Amino acid sequence: MESQSIVVLDFGAQYSQLIARRIRELNVFSVVLPCTTSLDEIGSHSPAGIVLSGGPCSVYDADAPNADPGVFELGVPVLGICYGLQLMVHVLGGKVNPAKKREYGHAEVEIVGDSELFRGLPKSLEVWMSHGDEAVELPPGFSLTAQSPNSLAAIQNPAKQMFAVQFHPEVQHTRMGTEILRNFVLNICKAKRDWTPQHFIDGTVASVGQTVGDSRALCALSGGVDSAVAATLVDRALRDGDGSSRLTCVFVNNGVLRKNEFEKVQQNLRDKLGLHVLAVDATDRFLGKLAGVTDPEKKRKIIGNEFIAVFEEEAHRIEKKEGKVEWLVQGTLYPDVIESQSVRGPSQVIKSHHNVGGLPEKMRLKLIEPLKDLFKDEVRKIGRDLGMPEEILQRQPFPGPGLAVRILGEVTPERLAILRECDDIVVNEIKKAGLYTKIWQSFAVLLPVMSVGVMGDQRTYAYTCAIRAVHSEDGMTADWVPLPHEVLKTISSRIVNEVKGVNRVVYDVTSKPPGTIEWE
Structure with missing residues (x-):
């Protein structure tokens, strides 16, 4: 391009x-x-x-x-x-x-x-x-x-x-x-300064249209910025003369989404982006596969495999109704690709990403990754040039494996319910403080650490919740955010008082490197 x-x-x-x-x-x-x-x-x-x-x-x-x-x-x-x-x-x-x-x-x-x-x-x-x-x-x-x-x-x-x-x-x-x-x-070098959002949009729309031809595509939606921008780009490429689109967006409830996210995302993508969204609730299927699994890499691989399996099944149903589907669109970014491949062979892979290394080796659908050469800040610029609303573009990054990699240890319905409430408090309080759009990522992590506490003159033995907030330009490196004391105080107080099952809150002050942004 x-x-x-x-x-x-x-x-x-x-x-x-x-x-x-x-x-x-x-x-x-x-x-x-x-x-x-x-x-x-x-x-x-x-x-x-x-x-x-x-x-x-x-x-x-x-x-x-x-x-x-x-x-x-x-x-x-x-x-x-x-x-x-x-x-x-x-x-x-x-x-x-x-x-x-x-x-x-x-x-x-x-x-x-x-x-x-x-x-x-x-x-x-x-x-x-x-x-x-x-x-x-x-x-x-x-x-x-x-x-x-x-x-x-x-x-x-x-x-x-x-x-x-x-x-x-x-x-x-x-x-x-x-x-x-x-x-x-x-x-x-006297290089030409033609790398602009509009240049990228025009080239991508033309390339996707030529690649897909008269076929149909599915887009893997997560509700985040990356998949939303990828879907909007591909939707523009696959719009026919009568205004209909040969792109069907599939939004899967994998059981590890945030509080009320399944419903909110569907509404946003349909009403604000005009996308054709097929919602699939596969909660039981995913949680069944994750039962008893504690290794983070295994969690990622399981979720990657199940995602593709669901998409292939939906593609089969769509083919029966509307015609052949050959392509799967994903919002893979450049840092995803780089962190999932070894530069020199023997060098260590940092972690496999759900939409790169987590993919099954044998897939029936061919991949379109229109954003795989972009960093996160570039994706937002592309979205603005596409006319997408800031509410969608300013969403903080959310991992493809969702809350599964923010629960250290086994993912269970009980732990998910606890983490959803903790995470909702963290995000809402940071928004109230006017800090949400100034922070790269802010979230809660549920640790497999039980500690003794005292509440209402009674002894408690409950989980520990870690709070994580980082500044970053592109996710490749990150510094922890010194959140205001009052914000941390409010978050901690609300979590231990409102979330049953948590009696201790800690704040993560680790930068990347040496740590990664997510705990798993």
């Missing part, structure tokens, strides 16, 4: 997706690919430039991640970041050694040579370092352009259009990082 892109080759860095986001903020499309991607595959993305990401390894290790050296001969500018700088030096004839003094955190660097990468920037920059190796000999044709007190900070070979920095311009801690990326993407 994109006319050209900036390709980010990922060497296992935690910031690779952030590089892509920063580039997209310049209205230039960027894609993250594993460092082992072939030159042909890289070329298929029409790269205007290539970025080599950071990574946790040393380039001189026997099992160090590598890229095809041909990336330096594609005739497009290359920017190395941290490990990317060291790889560039190592591959092109320089030398990298363990650093005499490692650099982690804030650092001051001085620009010591003219470089298009630093055009318009002051001579001194505050940057973010995170490296234990350093380049000690530069490859032929390279020169030093920036220096930190301990090591080189930037190099270049402008004749070959190769540039590299030892620090991380993509993180907010690097004060002028956005300007550095802007110089590379716009001034050096």
